[in-house]
Amino acid sequence: MNDYESMWERLNLDLDAHAALLEVLGKFYGDIYMSQTGRLKGMEYLDFVLSEVHGLRIKELQDAKAGGKKVIGTFCVFVPEELVLAASGIQVGLCAGAEAGRGEAEKILPRNTCALIKSFVGFKLSRLCPYIESCDLVVGETTCDGKKKAYEMFAEYAPVYVMEIPQMKNRCDRELWKAEVLRFKDRVEEVTGNRITASGLKEAIRIVNARRRALQRLNRLRAAAPVPISGRDVLLINQISFYDDPQRFTAKVGELCDELESRVGTGQGIVSEETPRLMLSGCPMAVPNWKLPYIVESSGAVIVGEESCIGTRNTRDLVDEGAGTLEAMLDAIVDRYMRIDCACFTPNTERLEHIVQMAGDLRVRGVIHYALSFCQPYAMEAYKVEKALKAKGLPVLTIETDYGMEDVEQLKTRVEAFVEMLH
Amino acid sequence: MNDYESMWERLNLDLDAHAALLEVLGKFYGDIYMSQTGRLKGMEYLDFVLSEVHGLRIKELQDAKAGGKKVIGTFCVFVPEELVLAASGIQVGLCAGAEAGRGEAEKILPRNTCALIKSFVGFKLSRLCPYIESCDLVVGETTCDGKKKAYEMFAEYAPVYVMEIPQMKNRCDRELWKAEVLRFKDRVEEVTGNRITASGLKEAIRIVNARRRALQRLNRLRAAAPVPISGRDVLLINQISFYDDPQRFTAKVGELCDELESRVGTGQGIVSEETPRLMLSGCPMAVPNWKLPYIVESSGAVIVGEESCIGTRNTRDLVDEGAGTLEAMLDAIVDRYMRIDCACFTPNTERLEHIVQMAGDLRVRGVIHYALSFCQPYAMEAYKVEKALKAKGLPVLTIETDYGMEDVEQLKTRVEAFVEMLH
Numbered sequence: 001m002n003d004y005e006s007m008w009e010r011l012n013l014d015l016d017a018h019a020a021l022l023e024v025l026g027k028f029y030g031d032i033y034m035s036q037t038g039r040l041k042g043m044e045y046l047d048f049v050l051s052e053v054h055g056l057r058i059k060e061l062q063d064a065k066a067g068g069k070k071v072i073g074t075f076c077v078f079v080p081e082e083l084v085l086a087a088s089g090i091q092v093g094l095c096a097g098a099e100a101g102r103g104e105a106e107k108i109l110p111r112n113t114c115a116l117i118k119s120f121v122g123f124k125l126s127r128l129c130p131y132i133e134s135c136d137l138v139v140g141e142t143t144c145d146g147k148k149k150a151y152e153m154f155a156e157y158a159p160v161y162v163m164e165i166p167q168m169k170n171r172c173d174r175e176l177w178k179a180e181v182l183r184f185k186d187r188v189e190e191v192t193g194n195r196i197t198a199s200g201l202k203e204a205i206r207i208v209n210a211r212r213r214a215l216q217r218l219n220r221l222r223a224a225a226p227v228p229i230s231g232r233d234v235l236l237i238n239q240i241s242f243y244d245d246p247q248r249f250t251a252k253v254g255e256l257c258d259e260l261e262s263r264v265g266t267g268q269g270i271v272s273e274e275t276p277r278l279m280l281s282g283c284p285m286a287v288p289n290w291k292l293p294y295i296v297e298s299s300g301a302v303i304v305g306e307e308s309c310i311g312t313r314n315t316r317d318l319v320d321e322g323a324g325t326l327e328a329m330l331d332a333i334v335d336r337y338m339r340i341d342c343a344c345f346t347p348n349t350e351r352l353e354h355i356v357q358m359a360g361d362l363r364v365r366g367v368i369h370y371a372l373s374f375c376q377p378y379a380m381e382a383y384k385v386e387k388a389l390k391a392k393g394l395p396v397l398t399i400e401t402d403y404g405m406e407d408v409e410q411l412k413t414r415v416e417a418f419v420e421m422l423h
Numbered sequence: 424m425n426d427y428e429s430m431w432e433r434l435n436l437d438l439d440a441h442a443a444l445l446e447v448l449g450k451f452y453g454d455i456y457m458s459q460t461g462r463l464k465g466m467e468y469l470d471f472v473l474s475e476v477h478g479l480r481i482k483e484l485q486d487a488k489a490g491g492k493k494v495i496g497t498f499c500v501f502v503p504e505e506l507v508l509a510a511s512g513i514q515v516g517l518c519a520g521a522e523a524g525r526g527e528a529e530k531i532l533p534r535n536t537c538a539l540i541k542s543f544v545g546f547k548l549s550r551l552c553p554y555i556e557s558c559d560l561v562v563g564e565t566t567c568d569g570k571k572k573a574y575e576m577f578a579e580y581a582p583v584y585v586m587e588i589p590q591m592k593n594r595c596d597r598e599l600w601k602a603e604v605l606r607f608k609d610r611v612e613e614v615t616g617n618r619i620t621a622s623g624l625k626e627a628i629r630i631v632n633a634r635r636r637a638l639q640r641l642n643r644l645r646a647a648a649p650v651p652i653s654g655r656d657v658l659l660i661n662q663i664s665f666y667d668d669p670q671r672f673t674a675k676v677g678e679l680c681d682e683l684e685s686r687v688g689t690g691q692g693i694v695s696e697e698t699p700r701l702m703l704s705g706c707p708m709a710v711p712n713w714k715l716p717y718i719v720e721s722s723g724a725v726i727v728g729e730e731s732c733i734g735t736r737n738t739r740d741l742v743d744e745g746a747g748t749l750e751a752m753l754d755a756i757v758d759r760y761m762r763i764d765c766a767c768f769t770p771n772t773e774r775l776e777h778i779v780q781m782a783g784d785l786r787v788r789g790v791i792h793y794a795l796s797f798c799q800p801y802a803m804e805a806y807k808v809e810k811a812l813k814a815k816g817l818p819v820l821t822i823e824t825d826y827g828m829e830d831v832e833q834l835k836t837r838v839e840a841f842v843e844m845l846h
Contacts, residue, residue, distance in 0.1 A: 110823070112535065141591045145568045149803035150770045162769060164591045167565045172602035179595035209759070221672040344583060345570045374797070379533040382571035400533070 004055045007062060009134040012193035020126050021100050022054060025288055034096055038270045040263070042256030049240050055288065057243060059128040064090055065134065070192045075120060075136040076143055077314045077340060078165050080333050083185050085193040085204035085246070093242030094120055094131050096137065097286030108153055114372040115345050115402035117146045117287065123258045124157050132158060137191050138226040139184075140167050143344040144377055161187055165344055176185065178334045198326040205319045205329060214253040215315040221260040222304060223362050226259050226269020227277065229288060231303020233291045238310045239287045256261060271302045274421040279362055281307035281385060282370035282378045283356055289403060292370055295412050296380070301419045303360045307355050308370075316354070341376035351381065352388040359394055365422040366395040370413070373402050396420065427478045430485060430499045434556040441551050444476060444523050448711055453693040455717045459653055461693045463686070465679030472786030474665050480666060481553040487513055488557065493615045496558040497568055498543060500737045500763060501588050503756050508607050508669070509629035510753055517543055517554050517561065522826040524549030531576055537795040538825035539709065540569045547580050550553045553579060553668065560614045564588050564605075566767040567800055582608055589768055608753070621749040627750060630740045634669050637676040638738040644683040645727060646785050649692020650700065651683050654726020655716045656751060657762030661733045662710045693770065694725045699845040702785055704730035704778055704808060705793035705801045715793055718835050724842045730795075731779050736763060739777070766800035773813040774804065784818055788845040789818040791838070796825050818844065 008018060029050060045234040051058065072084050073094040086090040097117070101122025109121055115150040123129035132138065140151035151160050163180050166173035170216050191193055218237065222229050237256075241249060263269075278301045285308065296303055306312065317339045341351035359367055369385050370379040377384070379400060386396045397418040401407055431441060452473060472480065484494050495507050496517040509516040522538070524545025532544055546552035550841065555561065563574035563585040574583050586603050591597035600679040607828055612618055641660065645652050660679075665670060688693075701724045703716070729735065740762045743755040765776035782790055792808050794801040802823060809819045824830055 108806055110799070112797055112802065113799070143770060145767075145799040146803070148590065149800055152770055153806060162591075164593075164596070166599070167571065167590075168587045170587075170602070170606075172599045176589070176595045176599045179593070181543075182595075219662070226801070269482070333632070344568075345567060345751075347575050372533055374799075375801070376533070376536070376568040376797075377572055379535065380569070380576070382533075383531055384574060405674070 004059070006305045008054070009128060011058075011129060011130050013133065014127040017055070017100075017126060019129055022096070025053075025098075026051070026421060028290070032232060032290050033236065036232070036270075036404060038257055040229060040259050042252065042259050043254075044303065045235055045252045046233070046240055049244055050236065050287070053243075058134060060090070060245070061090060061131075061134045061203075061366050064272045066138075070136040071134045071190070072191070073131055073138045075139075075147065077309045078141050078143065078337055078342070079139045079163065080181060080184065080337060081246075082201060082319060082333055083181070083188050083196060084192075085207055086196045086201040087141045087188045087191045087194040087198075089188060092131050093286070094135075095123045095129040095241075095287070097289035097403070098123075100128050103185055108346070109150060109262070112374050113146055113150070114374045115176075115404075116372055116375075117150045118140065119286070119403065121150060121154060124154065128302060135159065135185070136397050137161055139163060143342055144372070144375070145327070156213070164348040165342070167344060169338060169345060174334065174338055177338055178331070181334050196326070198324070198329065201326060201329045205321060205332070207246050207250075207319065210255075211241060211250045212318055214250045214257065215241060217257045218253060219265055219305070219312065219315070221257055224264040225277075226267065227271060227274040227275070227302050227304055228263040228269055230270055230297055231278075231280070231306070232297055234303075235285060235290065235306060235310065237238075237292055238283070238314070241314070242310070264338070268312040274286055276301045276365045276419055277304045278302065278361060278362040278419075279305040279307060279359055279367045280296055280311070280370055281367055282382070283372045283375055284309040284311075285370075286310065291408065292368070292401070292411065293400065293404070295408065295415050296368065296419075299416045299419050300414060301415075301422070304364060307357050307358055309342075312354070313342070313356065328381055343381045350383065352384055355385055356392055359389060364394070366397065366418065368395055368418070369398045371398075371400050373400050410420065426824065427831060430482060431477070431553060433551050434481075435550055436553060436556065437536060437550040439525075440549060441477070441739060444521070444551055447564075447841050448476075448521075449474075449514070449709055451713070455713045456659065457653070457695075459491045460658065461644045461684050463652060463679055465675065465682050466680075468675045469659055469663055471655070472667055473659065473710070476666075476720060477553050481557060483668070484513060484515070484554075484557045488559075493559040494557045495611070495614070496554055497560045498562075498570065500732045501564050501765070502562045502586065502758055503607065503757055503760060504669075505624060505627040505742060506611050506619060506631055509617075509619040509624040510611045510617040511623075512611060512615045512617075515554050515558075516709070517558075517709075518546045518552035519543040520662075520826070521546075521710035523551050532562070532573060533573060533796050536569055536573070537797045538695070539706070539795055539798075540573045540827065542709070544573060544577060547577065558612070560584055566765055567798070569797070584649075588765070590769055590843055592761060597761055600761055601754070604757050604760070608774060608805045612776055619749070621711045621747070621752065624749060624752045628744060628755070630669050630673075632741045632744065634664060634676075635738045635741055636671045637673045637680065638664060638678045641676060642728070642735065642738070644680055644687055647692075648689040648700075648786065649690065649696040650694060650698070650725050650727055651686040651692055653693055653699075653720055654703070654729070655713060655720055658708060658713065658716055658729060658733070660663070661729065661737070662708070663711065664737070665733070686749065694811060699788045699842055700781055700786060701725065701726045701842075702728040702730060702790045703734070703793055704790055706795045706807070707732040707734075708793075711734065714828070714831065715791070715824070715834065718831065718838050719791065719842075722839045722842050723837060724820075724838075724845070728781050730781055732765075735777070736765070737783065744824045771804065776806055779811055779815055782812060782815070787817070789820065789841065791841070792819055794823050795819075796823050
């Protein structure tokens with residue numbers, strides 16, 4: 001038994017099922033990622049981090065916990081990481097991108113539940129996620145009915161805390177959200193045992209903003225023609241941003257961007273300039289949900305943007321750094337998170353504007369709208385997204401799927417036909 | 424062309440399709456309602472109102488509109504009728520209980536949308552609902568993802584206004600809800616052209632409370648053993664409470680309760696005392712969604728309670744009548760509606776407590792939990808409802824269905840087996 005195995009055993013994972021999961025993940029990663037040619041040298045760090053997703057990073061969390069730090073897990077970009085960092089906590093995104101544990105999840109969840117929710121419940125019930133098992137607090141939110149009600153059940157198995165996300169953007173919503181941010185601050189202080197100070201929060205805002213700026217730079221660089229990096233690789237970078245150490249990650253993305261910059265300078269692309277440029281829009285794709293990007297990039301197109309929580313929705317807005325007092329910083333955090341254009345808001349016209357803007361900036365030939373089956377917010381917004389893009393003359397392919405592999409061939413046929421049409 | 428037909432034509436209904444709908448409705452009503460024996464004389468009024476659902480009541484609305492009144496349509500028990508009545512408006516529940524127009528609805532809604540939402544969108548797109556066509560304002564709310572996003576689309580076809588319903592019951596939620604009630608008050612005043620005064624609101628509160636009290640009395644009386652009225656008939660009364668004139672309706676329910684009282688006094692039941700008493704719990708059953716109650720009461724059981732929006736959720740709580748000022752009355756309204764135990768809240772333990780309490784008070788032998796397919800809030804709460812009732816030794820049958828007739832035989836088999844088990 002190696003070191004990791006004894007750690008996983010201490011975390012009470014189902015060792016056999018977990019080993020099988022890692023094996024499948026490794027093979028999947030090899031097929032989808034390592035098979036690419038012309039990758040950036042900077043991706044080696046990401047490959048390494050992913051290969052150690054349940055190993056080294058978990059060991060780091062365990063070591064930090066042994067040193068008195070607390071780990072707070074989340075499923076949503078609304079949870080203000082700044083507060084967790086300011087209290088010397090560690091925030092990690094939790095496992096929700098694989099079908100592992102679906103059978104267990106379906107024992108308590110309706111069949112008509114989206115794959116992401118079944119996944120996080122399944123990971124817990126099947127004892128397959130060392131992140132959940134490392135958490136001192138799991139933070140849910142009310143962004144959709146499915147998650148909202150699933151957290152009630154999840155609370156029977158994990159230390160769950162739920163933040164209420166408003167559904168409109170009027171003054172009373174901003175007030176509710178501020179009350180929720182303050183309630184969360186109290187809870188984070190209680191869990192970590194650390195008071196959040198102005199200087200601590202200032203530094204935390206700087207750290208999280210720096211990561212957002214690094215990812216913004218990545219998104220600007222990849223917009224070049226020819227495209228200097230695959231969509232799959234950028235998705236992976238975004239995925240890893242949710243669980244890697246933020247400062248190390250930011251430095252590494254910076255190095256990767258330097259390399260990218262020189263590629264862009266010499267006009268070097270990973271695909272020819274004629275390759276149709278596409279944008280993905282819709283539901284988040286959590287690790288290891290690489291199904292659709294792989295299909296798209298195996299069908300003669302390249303992805304140049306992800307309008308998604310694991311994408312631009314998480315990196316577009318910075319927290320204003322001008323605030324000096326704790327109170328003003330908290331207000332800046334409240335304002336920044338209220339700008340998120342999640343489908344939980346009604347109406348959510350900002351999202352349509354952002355999508356149209358992105359599609360223009362990235363000079364895409366078409367957009368693929370991606371919704372998980374039974375995700376009502378995104379499936380319903382697809383109607384408006386399609387309308388807004390078609391009004392700009394941009395073709396849209398609307399896809400609804402889950403984490404299963406049964407529909408891969410069918411999706412491939414549809415994507416290929418769409419890409420063919422764009423030539 | 425009779426008077427109604429020319430009215431329907433003025434309302435731009437699809438006359439042929441509408442005639443076909445009324446024909447089916449009439450037949451359906453005959454089979455399910457008129458076939459019953461031993462009904463109360465007081466049900467004649469309800470039969471009449473239902474037979475005139477698109478006729479006389481619409482004519483009343485049109486006459487009221489000609490006299491300067493405004494009609495406000497709703498889909499939810501959160502919309503405070505007190506404010507509409509205080510501004511001399513008329514509030515009506517809108518058509519959402521039949522499959523008519525499903526094909527049209529599915530052109531803009533995802534297939535994975537609940538039948539109720541498909542129904543109201545379908546009624547509008549197919550021009551089959553004279554209520555929607557009579558509305559000066561249609562009030563939506565954010566109680567579930569499906570409705571929240573569907574109203575955005577619906578707003579392209581009807582004058583939609585959306586109220587935000589909070590998702591928790593903390594102080595900030597009560598403040599948000601109060602802001603929403605005040606925003607709605609302003610809008611009602613604007614649409615009706617009438618200011619809401621303290622005396623007007625006092626009278627409106629009295630009217631709506633009187634209707635709630637009449638329905639509470641009905642629920643107390645039907646709890647007798649043997650059961651003096653069928654569940655179907657009580658459901659119909661609840662359904663009609665949403666669109667009939669409130670004062671006339673209250674008076675008629677009062678007369679029916681007098682009759683019921685003398686039945687209870689003489690121990691007269693509509694079924695034998697051995698008939699298993701069941702309670703329904705879950706999604707609202709809008710007119711003419713009588714499928715499940717009919718199946719249950721044709722399977723040797725009798726329904727003695729509806730834990731539902733079209734049931735006790737709408738009648739349990741009164742607005743406090745002690746308030747003297749407009750401000751205090753508005754606060755009383757805010758408080759009353761915040762007590763609603765809708766599945767949109769997290770957690771929603773009050774609902775579990777109410778269900779257990781009701782099941783005890785009504786001395787039921789079992790509970791049928793009813794969720795519309797793709798209704799995540801109720802489908803997910805079913806898990807907790809089942810757990811809470813089983814802890815009390817009460818069997819639960821969990822049903823997920825829609826408005827279609829394809830599963831009637833399958834449902835009948837399941838219900839019969841459940842009833843059999845209760846003997």
